[in-house]
Amino acid sequence: MRQFSACIEWLFAREGDNFTDRIRLAHQAGLSAVEFWRWTNKDLDAIASAVAETGIAVSGIVAEPMIALTNPANKEAWLEGLQVSVNVAQRLGASVLVAQAGDDLPEFSRAEQREVMISALSAGADILSGSGVRLGLEPLNTKIDHVGYYLSSTVEGLDIVVEVGRPEIGIVYDIYHSAVMGERTEDVVGKRADRIVHVHVADHPGRNDPGTGEIDLLGRLNWLFAHGYSGRVGLEYRPKTEDAEAVRAVVRSLSA
Numbered sequence: 291m292r293q294f295s296a297c298i299e300w301l302f303a304r305e306g307d308n309f310t311d312r313i314r315l316a317h318q319a320g321l322s323a324v325e326f327w328r329w330t331n332k333d334l335d336a337i338a339s340a341v342a343e344t345g346i347a348v349s350g351i352v353a354e355p356m357i358a359l360t361n362p363a364n365k366e367a368w369l370e371g372l373q374v375s376v377n378v379a380q381r382l383g384a385s386v387l388v389a390q391a392g393d394d395l396p397e398f399s400r401a402e403q404r405e406v407m408i409s410a411l412s413a414g415a416d417i418l419s420g421s422g423v424r425l426g427l428e429p430l431n432t433k434i435d436h437v438g439y440y441l442s443s444t445v446e447g448l449d450i451v452v453e454v455g456r457p458e459i460g461i462v463y464d465i466y467h468s469a470v471m472g473e474r475t476e477d478v479v480g481k482r483a484d485r486i487v488h489v490h491v492a493d494h495p496g497r498n499d500p501g502t503g504e505i506d507l508l509g510r511l512n513w514l515f516a517h518g519y520s521g522r523v524g525l526e527y528r529p530k531t532e533d534a535e536a537v538r539a540v541v542r543s544l545s546a
C-alpha cells in the first residue's frame with residue numbers, strides 16, 4: 291500500500307497550536323508519517339515525545355545548515371552539520387535528509403559549482419554510510435518559488451547523484467517543482483527512479499492540495515511506482531482548508 295507523509299510545515303498547522311500538536315493531528319487523521327524542514331529551530335525533545343506517544347514515523351527532515359553546496363567555502367561547515375543532522379535523524383527515526391543545492395553563484399561557473407557539489411556529496415556519503423539515513427538533493431523550480439537556485443533540472447540532479455555513485459545519495463523528486471519547470475516525469479526520470487529517495491506532491495498553479503490544479507499527480511505517481519520508486523509520498527502543499535477530511539481525501543485520491 292502506498293505510504294504518505296504529511297509535511298507539517300504546512301499541513302495540520304492550525305493557528306494557536308504548537309508544533310508538536312501537528313504530529314498528533316496527523317496521527318489522528320490516519321497518516322503514518324510526517325516530515326518537516328529545519329530541526330535547529332524546533333523543540334526536538336517535544337517532537338521525539340510526540341513521535342513516541344503516537345507511534346507515527348518521521349520520514350524526513352532537512353540537512354542543516356542550509357548553506358549553498360555550490361560554494362566551496364561552505365564544504366567543511368556543511369559536512370560538520372551533516373554529521374549532526376544524521377544524529378538528529380537517527381534519534382527521530384527519519385530515513386531521509388533533504389539537501390538543497392543553494393543558489394547559482396555568479397563568481398563560479400556552473401561546471402565549477404557542480405564539481406564542488408559532487409565533492410561535498412561524496413564526502414557526505416562517507417558520513418551517511420551505515421547510518422540508515424540517505425540524503426536527497428532536491429531540484430526546485432526557478433520560475434516561481436526559488437528564482438536563482440542552482441538546480442532546477444531533474445536530469446541534472448540525477449546526473450550529479452549518479453556521478454557521486456553512492457547508494458546513500460539520491461534526489462528528492464518534487465513533482466510540483468518538476469511540473470512547474472515543464473518536465474514530464476517519464477522523460478526526466480527515465481530508468482533512474484531507483485535514485486529517488488523521496489517524492490513530494492502539490493498541485494499547480496497555487497502549490498495547493500492535489501486536485502486543485504492541473505497536474506496529473508496520480509498518473510505521475512503511478513508511473514514512478516511502476517518504474518521502481520518504493521518510498522513514501524510527501525504531501526508538501528499549502529492546504530486550502532485545515533480540515534483533516536480534506537487530507538484523507540487527498541490520500542485516497544493518490545492511492546493506487
Ligand SMILES: O=C(O)C(=O)CO
Binds near residue numbers: 464526
Ligand atoms: O523549499 C521548497 O520549495 C521545497 O520544496 C522544500 O522541500
